[in-house]
Each structure stands twice: as structure tokens, then as C-alpha cells.
Amino acid sequence: MKIHDRLLEHFGPQNWWPGDTPFEVCVGAILTQNTNWGNVEKAINNLKARKVLSPKALYELPHGELAVLIKPSGYFNIKAARLRHFLSFLVAENGGSIKRVFAGKLEDVRERLLAVKGIGPETADSMILYAAGMPIFVIDAYTKRIFSRLGFCAKDVSYHDIQGLFMKNVPSDAALYNEYHALLVMLGKHFCKPKPLCGACPLNKMCAKAST
DNA sequence: GGCCAGGACACCA
């Protein structure tokens, strides 16, 4: 059985991303950088409670106030600055239109997002896949750890290389990429931690390198 | 009290 099918059988459909609108997905993508999603939810709930989870309202919020609201997500000063860079790109350069941000070819959209300070490859790809529904495979720390332990790549494989591995071997389908990445995160959270819990892991029999 | 969590960037050699 293929890895994706095995994970789907074990965890069930994930129906990602946890966010009500494409804009909320983009905000979440920045806030979740190197951070537990539970903490991000607290920050997003703060923004909702203050009724500022919209491009214009968030754009007009001063740095200090924004930083306080997103404090639970950690790195709040840096993330406030990164959010404001994205909001400036969205509101000042694209009229506050998420549709306009994601208009055009995938490669061009990605390049424009990567030019925004604070948006790196994973954050850009998360936005493109989960907010825009365009087919690009998101690579994160879990994906690298899981596939290096399975023996498909080196532990320190580059983002570009492992993404190429997926895009070459998995059919280009946004719904499939969405589900696959979400399932990998579930596996990472529950089993493939820095200290792996291999006993009940659904990939246990496939993973000869579980101890590395 | 330590480990870990859905990164990105500045700085340095």
C-alpha cells in the first residue's frame, strides 16, 4: 500500500487548512512559522474577538497592538512585522484583493510572495496550496523528517530538492497535495517526533531507519 | 524544568 493511502486509512480525511477564508489561511501561515498550531489558534481568536481579521482592519492596526494580539503564537514582534509586510503587499500593492494576489501563473504568484519579507518557501507554498487551491506540495519539518527516516532523502535535504521529489512522483492535484501534506503533519505530530514513537506508527513496517 | 512546535532572516567566515 502507498504511503498516502496508509496514512489516510489510519488518520482519515483531514480537510485542511483550518481557516474560514483564504485571508485567514494566509495569516495562519505566517503565525504558524515554527510554532504549535494550538498557539496560533489563540492568536487568531484574539484577532477575531477584536474584529480585525480583515485585510484593511489588520493593515491599519499599529505594530504594538498587533503584537499584543498575536502574542500567544510566539515570536510576536517578528511575526507582527512579517504580517505587516504581507498586509502592505496585499492592501497597498493589490488593493486588498486576495484574488489579485493569486492571479496568474503559479510560478509568478510564488515569486511575488517570496519577494515579501518574512515569507519563505514553506509559507508561500502553504498560501498557494491552501488559500489559492493551486497544486504545489508544501514541505515542512515533519515531511523532511519522515521521508529522511524512510530513506527517500538525506536528513538535511534542501527544500527545493525534496519538493521536486514529491512533485515528480505524486500527480499534480491540489486536493491530493492538500490531503497528503495534512496527513504527514498528523504523522509527525503523533509518531515521527525527534524521539520517534514507532510502536503504533502506521508506517512502522516501511521505516527501516526509524532509529536515525 | 526540558523538550518540542506546520520558519525565516541576519550575520559571519
Add this chain to the structure above:
DNA sequence: TGGTGTCATGGC
């Protein structure tokens, strides 16, 4: 261009 330090909260 590759390695290292920095940013920070909260759950387990």
C-alpha cells in the same frame, strides 16, 4: 554558500 544565532509562547 553554508553554518550559526535569534526570535518567544504554551502544552506536555
